[in-house]
Amino acid sequence: MIKTDKPLEEMTKQQVVNHLCATVKPEDGVIPAYLLGDPKVYEIEHEKVFLKTWVFVGHESEVPNKGDFMTRELAGYSLIITRDGEGEVRAFYNMCTHRGMKLCRADKGNKSMFTCPYHGFNFKNTGELVGVPLQKDIYGGMLDRTTMGLHKVKLESYKGLLFGTWNEEAEPLEDFLGDIRWYLDILVGRAEMEVIGVPQRFIVSSNWKVGSDNFVGDSYHTMVTHGSIAKLGMVPNATYSKRGFQIHTENGHGLNLGTPNPDFAFPEELKEEFKCNLSAEQYGVLSNLKNMIGNVFPNLSFLISHTKIKDRFISNTSIRMWRPIGHDKMEVIAWMLVEKNASQDWKDRSRDSFILTFSPSGIFEQDDTEVFTDITEAAQGPMPFLKNLTYNYTMGLHREPVEFVGPGVAYDDKFTEASQRNFYKYWLELMTK
Amino acid sequence: MNMEEMLVTCQFEKWLYDEAQLLDDIEFDHWFDLMHHSLRYQMPVRINKEGVERPDYSTDMFTFNDDIELLKLRVERLKTDYAWAEIPPSRTRRFVSNVRVKDYMEGEKAAVKSYLLIYRSRSSDIKHDLISGERNDEFIFEEGKWKLSKRVFIVDQSTINTRNLAIFI
Numbered sequence: 001m002i003k004t005d006k007p008l009e010e011m012t013k014q015q016v017v018n019h020l021c022a023t024v025k026p027e028d029g030v031i032p033a034y035l036l037g038d039p040k041v042y043e044i045e046h047e048k049v050f051l052k053t054w055v056f057v058g059h060e061s062e063v064p065n066k067g068d069f070m071t072r073e074l075a076g077y078s079l080i081i082t083r084d085g086e087g088e089v090r091a092f093y094n095m096c097t098h099r100g101m102k103l104c105r106a107d108k109g110n111k112s113m114f115t116c117p118y119h120g121f122n123f124k125n126t127g128e129l130v131g132v133p134l135q136k137d138i139y140g141g142m143l144d145r146t147t148m149g150l151h152k153v154k155l156e157s158y159k160g161l162l163f164g165t166w167n168e169e170a171e172p173l174e175d176f177l178g179d180i181r182w183y184l185d186i187l188v189g190r191a192e193m194e195v196i197g198v199p200q201r202f203i204v205s206s207n208w209k210v211g212s213d214n215f216v217g218d219s220y221h222t223m224v225t226h227g228s229i230a231k232l233g234m235v236p237n238a239t240y241s242k243r244g245f246q247i248h249t250e251n252g253h254g255l256n257l258g259t260p261n262p263d264f265a266f267p268e269e270l271k272e273e274f275k276c277n278l279s280a281e282q283y284g285v286l287s288n289l290k291n292m293i294g295n296v297f298p299n300l301s302f303l304i305s306h307t308k309i310k311d312r313f314i315s316n317t318s319i320r321m322w323r324p325i326g327h328d329k330m331e332v333i334a335w336m337l338v339e340k341n342a343s344q345d346w347k348d349r350s351r352d353s354f355i356l357t358f359s360p361s362g363i364f365e366q367d368d369t370e371v372f373t374d375i376t377e378a379a380q381g382p383m384p385f386l387k388n389l390t391y392n393y394t395m396g397l398h399r400e401p402v403e404f405v406g407p408g409v410a411y412d413d414k415f416t417e418a419s420q421r422n423f424y425k426y427w428l429e430l431m432t433k
Numbered sequence: 434m435n436m437e438e439m440l441v442t443c444q445f446e447k448w449l450y451d452e453a454q455l456l457d458d459i460e461f462d463h464w465f466d467l468m469h470h471s472l473r474y475q476m477p478v479r480i481n482k483e484g485v486e487r488p489d490y491s492t493d494m495f496t497f498n499d500d501i502e503l504l505k506l507r508v509e510r511l512k513t514d515y516a517w518a519e520i521p522p523s524r525t526r527r528f529v530s531n532v533r534v535k536d537y538m539e540g541e542k543a544a545v546k547s548y549l550l551i552y553r554s555r556s557s558d559i560k561h562d563l564i565s566g567e568r569n570d571e572f573i574f575e576e577g578k579w580k581l582s583k584r585v586f587i588v589d590q591s592t593i594n595t596r597n598l599a600i601f602i
Contacts, residue, residue, distance in 0.1 A: 106483040107591065197494025198478050201592040227515030232506060310502055331592055336494070352498055356506070361476075361497050363510055366518035366597035373596055 008040050008385050016040055017432050026424040029394030029417065036207040037379030042327035049298050049430050050075035054156070054163040054176050056300040056321055057081060059335060060089060061160060061194040062108070069125060070108040073323060074164045079153055080104050081162065082125035085112065089157070091164050092127050092150035103150070107198065123150050159189040161300075161319075179249035179407035180296060183257075186286050187302050187317065190266070191273045192340040196351050199335045202360040206372035207379070208299050208330045209427075211322035214368060215293055215301035216254040217246060217419030220395070225367050229357075234307045242415045244290070246396075249408040252426030254419030255294025255302075257285065265289055265306040265315040267342045281405045294419075297426055299323065305364075309353050314346075316354035328376050332369075334359060393417045393424070438534070445545045445572075446532045448579055453527035456601055461508045464601070469573045469580035474499040476586040476602055490587060496598060497586070511599075518599035525600055526552040543572040543579065549586070549602065553595060562595035564588065564602065 008016060020041075023032045035041055057072040063083040071094060072079045078094035080103065096103050096116040103114045103123065113130070114123045122131030127150040135143055155164045156173035158181065163173050170176070177184065214221070222241035229235050241258070248254035264287060266274065275283055292304040299322040306315040320334040336354045338347050357364045378384075396416025404410035411418055434442070448467075455464040468474075476497040477490040499507070510516050528550040536544035551564040571583035586602045 105481065107481040109483045109486070111483075197491040198480055200478055200494070200496060202597070203592060203594045204596045224515070225517060228510045228513040231513045231515065232510055351494070352503070355495055355498050356503055359496055360593055360595075361507075361598035363507065363516075366599040367516070369596040370518045370599075 007382050008034065008038055009382075011040070013044060016044060020428060021432055023388060023390075024424065024428050026393070026421045026428060029392060029397055029421060031391045031393055031420075031424055033379040033384035033389040033391060035379075036209060036376055037327065037381065037384055039327045042207075042324070044431060045324075046075065048433065049427065050324070052165075052167045052170070052430060053298060054165045054170060054173050055298070056161065056296070056319070057091065057155070057164045058162045059160050059188075059193075059195045059319075059337065060157060060162060061337075061340075062198075062335075063089060064194075065110065067110045067112050067125065068108070069104065069111065069114075071104055071106065072164075074153065075166060076325075077166075078102060079164060080114065080150070081155070084124075084126045089155065089162065090125075090127065091153040091155040091162075093153055095151065096121055096123075097129065097148045097150060098132075121148075127152060159184060160193060161188060176251060177253070177296065178251055180251075180253035180255070180294070182282065182406045182408075183247070183255055183292070183294065184296070184302075185278060186282055186289070187292065187304065188319075188337060190277055190282075190286060190339075191270055193317070193337045194340045196336050196338055196347065199333045200359045201331055201333050203325075203329065203331055204369045204372055205329050206322075206369070206376045207328060208322040208324040210372045210375050211301060211320075211330065211332070212295045212297075212299050212423060213420050214372070215303070215320075216252075216295035216423045217248075217256065217417055219244075219246070219256045219258075219293070219414035221371070225371055226364055228367070229307070229364060234309065234357075240290075242413050244414050245402075245404055245410050245412060246414045246416050246419055247404065247406065247408040247410045248419045248422035250426075252297030252423045253295065254408075254422055255292060256414045256419070257289065258291035258293075258414070259285070260288045261290040261306065263306070263313050265304070265313070267339055267346050269343070270339055270341060273339075273341060285406065295423065297423065303358065305353075305357060307353060307357060309349075309356065312349070314349045314353045316350045316357070318354055318358055320358075328380060332360075334365075393420050441534050441537050441543075442532060445534055445543065445579075446529075448572075449529045449532060449545075449547055449570075452581075453529050457525050457527055459522050461511060461601075465505065465508050467581055468501060468504065469575065469582040470501050471573070471582050472499070472501045472504060473583045474504055475584065476588060476598075479588055479591040481591050496588070496593070497602065507601075516599070518597050521556065523600055524554040528552070540574050542574065542582075545570045545572065551600070551602070553600065555596075564593070564595060565590075566602070568602075 069082040080094045081091045101118040120133040129145045129148040219241045244258040295301045302319045317337045323331040401409045402412045478494045482489045531548040533546045553562040566588040569585040572579045573582045
């Protein structure tokens with residue numbers, strides 16, 4: 001056991017970082033429980049992870065028209081994301097540059113101007129300050145509006161997925177995503193995709209990492225946590241979740257590919273569109289895909305799920321963010337995506353399968369959130385730290401990677417914890433930088 | 434309100450109270466028997482919109498969007514040994530109020546609006562969840578009984594403050 005001289009809450013930031021180095025051992029499969037329960041770790045995470053990396057903020061199809069806007073959060077700060085008159089998508093800090101009032105308080109809408117509720121300062125959806133009430137009179141014509149535009153936020157898109165970052169030195173999004181892009185192409189680049197409606201949002205008393213961990217590499221829990229689904233005949237059998245590949249890439253990203261699938265999981269009539277957008281190898285994976293569950297570091301999880309509902313197979317594609325709002329609390333935001341050119345019948349059935357399986361009422365999701373909550377509760381307070389309680393992440397340490405058609409480090413079934421080790425390895429790297 | 438209207442309102446108040454009792458008592462099979470085979474059971478996602486723009490909920494994304502078959506599936510699932518979200522079951526108390534009959538054809542159909550407040554307590558957690566909203570219900574009279582044929586539950590939160598909806602609304 002690691003000896004600790006003093007409780008975590010009395011440590012300086014540097015001492016906490018040193019302690020992380022001494023106790024977090026992803027390569028040995030050792031992850032301490034206090035990572036999920038400690039406010040100080042959460043504070044450092046905010047600064048070293050969420051203010052540093054790219055974080056998902058939305059999908060381009062959510063602002064399809066000129067003048068559309070939506071508000072989102074980036075590391076706890078509100079953003080306005082607009083599509084301006086030229087069709088360019090931009091992001092701004094949702095704060096009036098005069099006195100700091102939150103400028104826009106709606107989730108979404110369409111307008112080209114934002115008026116501050118405090119003093120009526122007027123901003124265009126390009127960020128420019130264009131109007132100040134009584135400007136000439138009260139500022140004597142001395143106010144330089146050009147220095148008072150909305151604070152721009154760095155925003156980049158990959159195949160419609162919008163990511164923002166507060167870090168001006170952040171590497172280009174494509175570099176940060178790296179090899180996971182090959183799989184994101186299958187997820188959201190296979191066809192023109194659109195978000196249906198608005199995302200689902202709900203609060204779970206869970207540390208955000210439990211969600212990322214679950215999606216990045218935990219296919220093992222499916223047998224038990226989701227045992228009810230097999231009993232209802234919606235998936236083949238309780239061990240179906242083992243078959244396929246687990247893959248991880250640099251920067252903590254990873255996924256699980258469920259294969260093979262005797263049925264084609266996507267709209268048949270769009271095969272040509274898929275072939276156009278994907279390489280032959282990617283299309284090969286797509287046409288044999290049963291499910292795909294993964295996580296883009298830090299907290300964007302994604303899912304393709306193919307289930308039998310009312311005796312008919314249907315798949316749904318979704319992305320979900322585990323948005324931290326405290327060391328023991330997160331908001332789950334779940335978007336459902338569908339091929340824009342799919343038939344209305346496919347879109348409706350796909351949506352309803354998403355709602356039935358992965359949404360606050362989803363019969364997969366609801367059992368997960370129960371587990372997430374209790375794991376987080378058990379990790380709280382000083383005891384797990386003082387006793388250095390740890391989780392075991394050694395599954396598959398003895399295994400060698402296999403050749404796979406796509407990039408990354410691949411294992412030839414999904415029951416390994418290599419992806420979680422990879423997630424925590426990058427997490428530790430950022431935390432101790 | 435005249436006497437006839439009072440009696441009709443009273444009749445649906447009783448229906449909703451009885452339904453609440455069945456759900457709170459975890460009598461899901463009996464609750465399911467109250468449903469009409471043409472059921473649409475819906476809970477749209479609520480949105481924060483500018484000003485008074487309406488509707489302030491999504492017309493194409495829902496937290497529930499079940500027909501009778503999918504609702505049956507949920508009820509059956511809760512009876513398996515693996516429905517962890519409700520093992521042990523939440524203690525719920527459904528408070529139904531502000532019942533207004535909007536449309537009524539004796540022995541045929543009815544439309545009823547009501548308010549719903551659900552208190553939910555799980556395990557030994559001293560914190561509780563509250564789910565509040567408006568029900569827009571439609572009924573069809575069949576074999577001497579009023580059956581629920583449509584429910585649209587307009588929840589009062591855009592971010593739902595409960596870990597899941599493994600319970601019914």
